[in-house]
Amino acid sequence: MRCERIEELLSAFLEGELGPEEKALVEGHLESCPDCSSLLGILRRAQQALSGFPEVEVSPSLWGRLVAIPERKNKFSLTLDFFLKPSLQPVFAAGAIFMTLLSFYLFNPDKKAIDRTIDQKIHTGYSQVEKLYSQAGSITDRLGDTANNIIVSVKDWKIFGGNEDNPL
Amino acid sequence: MLVNSYSKRVFNLAYQFAGSYQEAEDLTQDIFLKLYGVLPRYDFDRNFTAWLLTLAKNHLIDTYRRTKWEKSHRDEFDEHFPASEAAHSPESGLMQEADRKLIWEGLNRLSAETRMAVILRDIQDKSYEEVAEIMSLPLGTVKSRINRGRLQLAKILKDRKEDAHEM
Numbered sequence: 192m193r194c195e196r197i198e199e200l201l202s203a204f205l206e207g208e209l210g211p212e213e214k215a216l217v218e219g220h221l222e223s224c225p226d227c228s229s230l231l232g233i234l235r236r237a238q239q240a241l242s243g244f245p246e247v248e249v250s251p252s253l254w255g256r257l258v259a260i261p262e263r264k265n266k267f268s269l270t271l272d273f274f275l276k277p278s279l280q281p282v283f284a285a286g287a288i289f290m291t292l293l294s295f296y297l298f299n300p301d302k303k304a305i306d307r308t309i310d311q312k313i314h315t316g317y318s319q320v321e322k323l324y325s326q327a328g329s330i331t332d333r334l335g336d337t338a339n340n341i342i343v344s345v346k347d348w349k350i351f352g353g354n355e356d357n358p359l
Numbered sequence: 360m361l362v363n364s365y366s367k368r369v370f371n372l373a374y375q376f377a378g379s380y381q382e383a384e385d386l387t388q389d390i391f392l393k394l395y396g397v398l399p400r401y402d403f404d405r406n407f408t409a410w411l412l413t414l415a416k417n418h419l420i421d422t423y424r425r426t427k428w429e430k431s432h433r434d435e436f437d438e439h440f441p442a443s444e445a446a447h448s449p450e451s452g453l454m455q456e457a458d459r460k461l462i463w464e465g466l467n468r469l470s471a472e473t474r475m476a477v478i479l480r481d482i483q484d485k486s487y488e489e490v491a492e493i494m495s496l497p498l499g500t501v502k503s504r505i506n507r508g509r510l511q512l513a514k515i516l517k518d519r520k521e522d523a524h525e526m
Contacts, residue, residue: 202506233520234513240458241481241512245440247374249366253384257362257391 194220197227201234361394365408368483369415375478376419378433378467386422390415412479412493420471433467436460458516465515469508476501477508 197220203209204217221228249257299305347353369390374383394414401410436459466474472494479490480501491501 198510199503199506202509203502230510230513230517233517234509236455236458237462237509237513237516238481240455240462241477242484243455244375244459244482246367246371247380247439249370249387250384253370253387254362254366256384256388257366260388260391260395 194224194227197221197224198230201227201231205231205235205238362391365411366391368408369411372412372415372478372483373419374439375466375482376423376475378463380434380439386419389422390418393418406492409489409492413495416475416479416493420475423471433464436463461516461519462512465512468515469511473504473508473511476504477512480505481509 197217200209200213200217204214209217221231296302296305345351366387370383370387373386373390374380377383377386394411397414401407466478469477476490476494479485479493480487485493487498487501487505490505491498494501496504
C-alpha cells in the first residue's frame with residue numbers, strides 16, 4: 192500500500208477508529224516503512240501538544256465591553272425599529288424617487304435648457320388658466336342675463352298676476 | 360448570563376484561530392454583538408453551545424477571508440499563554456511545550472476551515488459529531504479535514520526537528 196493512503200488512515204489509527212482489516216494493513220505498512228512510522232510518532236506528539244493547549248483569560252476591559260453590549264444594543268434597536276416601521280416604507284420609497292429625479296435634474300448637463308422648458312410650461316399653463324378664468328367670467332355674465340330674462344318671463348305668467356298677452 | 364458562561368470559550372476560540380490577542384478581543388466583541396442580534400431567532404431544539412460556536416466560526420472564517428490574517432504574524436506563544444505545569448516537569452514536559460510553540464506558529468499555515476476543524480477537535484476537545492454540527496459539514500469531510508490538518512502540523516514539527524539537527 193502506498194504511503195499517501197496510509198497517511199490518510201493515521202489519525203483514525205491513532206484514535207483506534209479503524210476496522211480490523213485496515214488496522215492490520217496500517218500495522219503491516221508501518222513495520223516496513225520507517226518514514227510512515229516516524230510520521231506516526233510525530234503525529235502522536237502533535238496531538239498530545241494540541242490536547243494540552245493552555246487557555247487564556249478574558250481581560251477585564253473585554254469583559255466590560257461584552258457586558259455593556261445588551262444595553263447598547265437596546266438603545267440602538269429602539270432607534271432602528273422606528274426607522275424600519277413598515278408604515279414608513281412608502282415615505283422612504285417616495286423620498287428615494289424624488290431624490291433620484293432631483294439628482295437627474297441637478298447633475299444634467301442641459302440644466303439650462305430644462306429650466307427654460309419648465310419656464311415655458313409654467314407660462315403656457317398660467318396663460319391657459321387665465322383664458323379659462325376669463326371664459327368662465329363671460330359664461331357667468333351670460334347665465335346672469337338668461338336668469339334675469341327667465342325671472343321676468345315667469346313674473347308675466349297669469350298665475351303670478353302678470354299679463355301674458357301684453358308683457359310690457 | 361451569556362457573557363459569564365460563554366465569553367471565555369468564544370474568546371479562546373477566536374484567539375486560537377486568529378493568533379492575535381488584540382484581534383481576538385475585537386472578534387469576540389463582534390461575535391457577541393451578532394449573538395444579541397440573532398438571539399430572538401434561536402431555535403430551542405438546537406444545542407445552544409453548538410449554535411453559538413457555529414455563529415462564532417462563521418464570523419471568524421468570514422472575517423479571515425476578508426482580511427487574510429495569514430499575512431500577519433501570530434503573537435509570540437509565551438506572550439499571553441500562562442506557562443503550563445508540564446513545562447516545569449523534566450524533559451517530556453519541556454519537549455511538549457516546545458511542540459506547542461511550533462504548532463501555535465504553524466496553525467496559520469492551515470486553511471481557515473482545516474484550522475477551525477483542528478482547533479475544535481483537538482484543542483477544544485469536541486467530538487467529531489460536534490465539530491460536524493458546528494461546521495455544518497458531513498462527518499466524513501470533517502474527519503478528512505482534521506486528519507489533513509494534523510498531518511500538516513506533524514510535518515511542520517518534523518521539518519523543524521530536522522532543521523534543528525542540521526544546525
